[in-house]
Amino acid sequence: MPDFSIINLAPIGVGFSIIALWIIYYFLNLEVTRRQRAEAILRQQTERERLVNQIAQHIRESLELDEVLTTTVAEVREFLQADRVLIYRLWEDGTGSAITETVLPEYTKILGETFPEEVFPREYHQAYSLGKTRAIANVEQADVESCLADFVKQFGVKAKLVVPILQENREADKQRDSKTPASPPYLWGLLIAHQCDRTRVWESWEIELMKQLATQVAIAIQQSELYKQLQTLNAELEHRVQQRTQELAKANVSLRAEIAERQRTQAALQALITASPRAIFTLDLEGNVKIWNPAAERMFGWTEAEVIDHPNPIFLDDQLEEYNTLQESILQGTTYTRVELRRFKKDGTAIDIVFSAAPLHDSDDSINGMVAVIADITHQKQQEEQVRLLQSVVVNTNDAVVITEAQPIGEPGPNIIYVNEAFTRITGYSLEEVLGKTPRILQGAKTSRAELDKVWTALSCWETVTVQVINYRKDGSEFWNEFSIVPVADQTGWYTHWISVQRDITGRKRLDEIRMALERERELSVLKTRFFSMASHEFRTPLSTALVAAQLLENCQDEWDNSSKRLRNLQRIQLSVKNMVQILDDILTINRAETGKLEFNPKLLDLEEFCSDFVEEMRLSTDERHTLSFVCQGKAVPASVDERLLRSILSNLLLNAIKYSPEGGNVHLSLEFKSDTVILQVKDRGIGIPLADQKQLFEPFHRGKNVKSIPGTGLGLVVVKKCVDLHQGHINITSEIGIGTTCAIALPLL
Template sequence: MVELLESISKSNETLLRENNIDFSLQKCVNFLGIGTSADRCYIFKNKIANAEIIIDYEFEWCNDGIIPYIDNPELNGLSYDAFPGLYDILSSNQSIHGLVSKISNEYFRDLMTMQGIKSYLFMPLFSNDLFWGWIGFDNCNNERLFCESEVTALKSVANNIGLRLEQETFERNLTNIMNELNAFITNSNQAKWEWNLESNIFKFSHNWFGMLGYKETELSQDYETWKSLVHPEDLPAAEKKIKNFIEGKLNKYEGNLRMIHKKGHEVWIKYSSMKFLNKKNKVIKLIGTHIDISDYKLKEMELKISEDKFKFIAENTTDLICQHNTLGVFTYVSNSSIDLIGYDREDLIGKNPDRFIHPDDIEMFDKLFIDKKVNSSTLRFLKKNGDYCWLEVIAKPISQNGRTVAVQTSSRDVTSRITAERETANALQKEKELNQLKSNFVTMASHQFRTPLTVIYSNIELMSYKTGDVSKKLKSDIDTISTRIISEVDRMTELMNNILIFGKYESGNLTVDIQQINLELFVSNLLDVYHSNKVAIRKMKVEVVGQTRLIKSDENLLMEVLNNVISNAFKYSQNKRSPILKISYREECFEIKITDFGIGIPEEDQKHLYKSFFRARNTTTIKGSGLGLIIAKQFTELLNGTIHIDSKIDEGTTVTLKFPYEN
């Protein structure tokens, strides 16, 4: 019995210390075979094949002179049918032992006798409450029966073998789980950490470092590293929680905390862990995961802020904030309803807005709930005092799982705006009618004036022709008078032309006809046709800077601009040196600069230069209409150009025109 107990002790030690389960079981068979003074000790293992339980001969120890059967194929793949009643006894966790000669089943007895077995002991092995197999002991040299104390002692070691098998199964499953977990974590935004409490060794996965912006080689794998990266405000609670988890005061170690990224910003981490115990129920290892939930946390905070903002806005805004069910019925009304429409929220909640909306506008309101393309409308709403006010209503659907479950509306009182818009529309219509009347009058008046002016001009020429035979003195007087009349006719004609052009611009009837133009030839022809009758000593000097190139513009509009500016240059510089026209071909535009050396423009008058019929205070003795510069500015802008005037009193004026090469 002493030898048996020693063999059981050695077996138990082997089961505890050996990592390899097969090696451990083989040593147990060796120890127990010797300790029981048996001739053969072996283990049969249950397997499932074709939906049937079979047994395989897995481990064996034999005494000297005893034939081994470990490699005998006839002992592998056997059905329990070969051992009638054996499965029922062993699977109920009962051992069976006795003399072979006393076995009642003939087939079983013959099988045992054929192997030279005279007495036997079969002890069941259970793992995770499942019948795993059995350990057998054979006596071949004598019919020695196993006593009850031996059976009891061997049952204890059988239980320990079962526990070792359970541990092996658990560790195998755990390894598979960990392999799957590692594969999952490696290919996801999750990270794994492991803390061996016995060796105090930490292991962090590659992702653990990566989600904090570090490489694995930049930080040591220890508790202090984790501690240094946890946000200082979250560290005390996290350390207390992990301590309580290890000590068993907490069943779970999970939650959220902030960690510090290498770049300095916060990373929100969702953490969880499981613990592993030894046989003494002491925690020996923690394995956990980290998940970066910064995006989720940001959205959560944004949602909270949005909810707070909505509540604040809804309760404090002057707009009317409402929520409606899909039929339009009020389900929420903000406090502003009292000030805006006179109703308490209780007056509206549960009611359909149709009863408050002007009958002519109900269809527009209903479209906010029916037509997805319509999200705003302006309609009349009946106030509590019986008056209608204009509300601008903006609607936004509230969706859940892709389905509209409610509608939120925001309304503001736009009665003043609608009234102003209507008044403005009426004023604009009247102004349009007045402008049309003015335009018609200007056109009519100009044409009506042209006819008598033409007659006057013709008669002056005829009178000059018919006075060819009169005395020199009389003819001189007549020519002087004729010249005055012609000058005034020219002045009146110029005024009518400017008024007609100005009227066309004001009425929007001007069209722009873009053509390719040789600018230098265009300017030369313009000066020859319109300004060649100037006194011979005062001719416009033309200068050109840069490489000549063609431009695209409207000849008529450009001619009106240059004519008005050139005319002013001559008109306001009489008895002075000739004006200068300078053409500059720049990279991005062409520039025409016209400079005269005349009377200049008073500084206080320059801000009024582009007002209709305005004339500077120093031009009262010089004939002019006050329309030339405004026409030049309007036509310059029609050609996408700019005009700029620099002038000093008694020194002269420079008008700078800039135009793009293409319009």
């Protein structure tokens, strides 16, 4: 028979194998998980130790408490991934402040705010003084005081961790005896972490980390306080240098009886000498250096090795009787507390010093040398000299100097705090009459408001400004005042005062007026000379022509009988009269424009038709050597112009173009319409205008040097300019010798 027991046991064995494998996998998975957790804990612990060591290292390297606290809160917030970390300082009056903080941008800053005692009552201090910490996972839970919950909610706090920063109560420990138990530590402040975006259960390692960091912060605080105490001691020692100098010389008498005290005193004095910012050295009776501190090395350049047991190098080159007498006096027991001298450094540089010295005594109270303390006052001397020079300049200058406060710039104005003697001499006001007043006391009816506005604008921008205005003396008399105002800033860059330097320029203004009057007289004289020259030539020529023609008609019967000759002579007379009338019209036009009597009567005019007709008129009186052309560009629209003045403009420009093109050629007139202006342009191929004469184109009776015998008055362009100005237009002339001249006039359409 088959063995059914064996057949039935096989599946059972397979099942046990699967179960065994699953159990092994389960325990392996547990082991892997356990190891991963252990590794995570180890990494976390390593990172905590790194953070604590890093902060401890920073504390050892820096004496700046603010820097240490700022670094600590920043690294704690980053490590804990908290939203805010701060250090809360408790003050003696029970209030507190957040003195250091790092917080994410989206949350309210607490830094610098001072909170009343109710925020952290004194009854809470005892528990924290004993090292208690407080981890709050949710500020709204039942065991959190409602007042505390309401207070922290205003800063968005949902969970917080508080660790005390403790200091040893050193003052109490000094006063207690060996039988009195130690007093609890002093609660300096709190290291606080906030979670604002959610509630948070604080891990035990996080609490432990905060406690370690609070301990490091306490060390930093203690280190900083010790450093401040050391600075205070150094300051006190420095303050007592002069006393200690004399005590140094007499210390040997008391040291014979108190060896231990002498050693402590010597150590303290040695530390004082080494740390002192002033040069200290001692000399024996032979004048050799026995002590030479680091400040002496820095001040004079000689090292200790170079001077010890050698003559004092500071006075080595000094053969003056004064120093020898001073040294002998000290060695005889005299003490000098402040003697100002000028000495030389090792490199030859001269410095000013204050020299204090006293004799040194041995155990028998005999003088065996001298000790000296020296301060470098070179910079102080330079500043004093600069101040003295500035005071001398301000007091003795002929210009008035006024110093005012910086504010207010607007009404009623900054108050005067100083004026020099020149100010009282110029204005007639005494110092007492202007102190506390504003510079506006000098202003009056004729003081230029525009210039004062310029001053106000500059002062508002804290800029320097210079103006000239009419001001008034105390007696009411006027004077021209030129003044410059500059701002003065303090060491922080904050503007604190204005300094104004003022000058009476009344005499200069009068000279300017006289000079301008003389210039006008000279110009009038030149104009009169030009006018008489022009008149004698331009009037004489047509008058001579008319006179000759009239005499021919009068004396020659043949001239009357011959109709062609009679007509030619009459035309000569008419042309001569016409030229003289044109000259007189130009002079009258210029005179009316100068006196404001030249009438301007604009009306809408078809410029294209007007210019075309005018060119046709000019063609009738032009010889065959010249050709006149006209072209219009753009969309023609009516323009508001004075027809009479426009005719004068075109007449002068076209006649000039023809006259100064003696060889003939084309004279071109163009008319161009634009959106808001119309451009009239006359172009010729004539002799051109020299560059030197182009600067005086619009001066009456002025003509180019190259016109030679071409007749003219020098008034045509002056008339054109006056007519264009009445139209509020612009004229531009370009010319080149031998090439020709282009005159462009722009007139507004409306």
